[in-house]
Amino acid sequence: MRGLRYCAATIILILIILLASCNLDNHDSVAEKENITVITSFYTMYEFTKQIAQDQVDVQMLIPPHVTPHDWDPAPKDIRAVQDADLFVYSSEHFETWVPNIDKSLNNSKTRFVHASEGISLLHGDETDGHHEHNHDHAIDPHVWLSPVLAQKQVENIAKALIEIDPNNEPFYAEHRDRYLEQLQKLDEEYRETLRRVTKKEFITQHSAFGYLANEYGLTEIPIAGLSPSLEPSASQLAELKKIAHDHEITTIFFEDLSNPKTAQTLANEIGAEVDVLSSLEGLTKEQQDKEHTYIDIMRLNLKALEKSLK
Template structure:
């Protein structure tokens, strides 16, 4: 992570924060009461918060859709937006690695901070060399939102925080959350049924983002690279994967829409396989947005894509 120049940032926060606070203060609901202002880091957090909050809050997305979030860092303006909000929601310190430093640099006295993955047992990360099933004690895999079951736990954490910050609307938050968790339960059942009927149990990805989904449904992710999507594997690792895929007759390699598919395409060309998108939902692509897709829609598309490997 690039070094944050804290004194300058704090100065700029004071300037930009004042104007932002004035803007937020004017946002009220139909009854004339001030709405909660919620700031979320990236798309799944934004989507989950919107589902729980409904029309009771204004929810902002900090990392724009279409931007790869692993290497994104907040500007002074972003930090001011966080400070001036009522609730700040992020997934995990292992994903938004800048959060601790930022939160220690701002006034948090009126800010409810939500680490949505809190209480979820995180699995060890895949090494950046792409070595499968090796522990990396320096990091944990943060991609819990890709399991509908764990996503539901994140929704619980978000709901609890909103109820604490805005207790008068507790009942409505609980109703909204219940409706959304019912949709997640339907998604879970669809994944279970589809994968239980599959003949194969392995799939190859360019980015090791699908460990929780694989664990949830009893399938195996074979990643080309580790948790960072832009890290390229060594030549020896590519050779090893080529031999493995030939042996297992794997014909599909998955890549994601926000980063280059070069590595996946190189390996696919080597063994005569094809490439397909498996979306880690770290941000909606322009194509997703044009199609009106949301978290549920993309997760269903992912399941259809997985069927190409598992059936």
């Protein structure tokens, strides 16, 4: 009898140890997942990272989606968030101009900085600007994500960094990377097919953000202002733009969804044109957030707007 009790006690003890071991393993795997934190700079970098990582890691966005990155600088809490992250994903120091200063200040941090535009040849503002008389200061045009082809390169760079920091989950990241790349390739095909059929090639924008897109699909962007959306044209520049619009039969002036359309509206009024939105995907409006629009959704809306204006 005593032997039976001893055996029973031993079996119970073994079961307790096994259950405790299972719980510990589960706890460890959750802890490992929660320990990987990725901070992204602005909306598109967040979207690309989230498409690859899904819920496998904690992905956060530094710049609120309704805020224009051009008007944003990191606060101390933002710098701390970067310092505490495993990865910090940004497009380039030519867009997130504050990145080099943070990088220097965190020289002992474990955070790995992921330059999503690495390997992409960036263009000067006057190379993407059909309106050369604006006297650009040869600033670099950072808006590479607006080309679906270059967006694929950024996605590949982000996926590579995720795999390097979390190699155990490489098959998961690779699968979602490839799935998203297929969607971006389809988007590129839609742009090529649609814009091949348009009769006009020139379009006027309020801000020089669409040079890479224009170059990719054989179009010419004519910006009212330069690479800075806050610049306003002089009277002589407006007169020149009126002539260009007349010569190329341009009937739509584009402005960006997070910017004030005042400058675009002024030119439109001068030439009897209408205004329309081309999103630079630097952030999301409240309406876009409410509709849960994605990068691909908004790029398709951009394509529709371009097609309408160029027919």
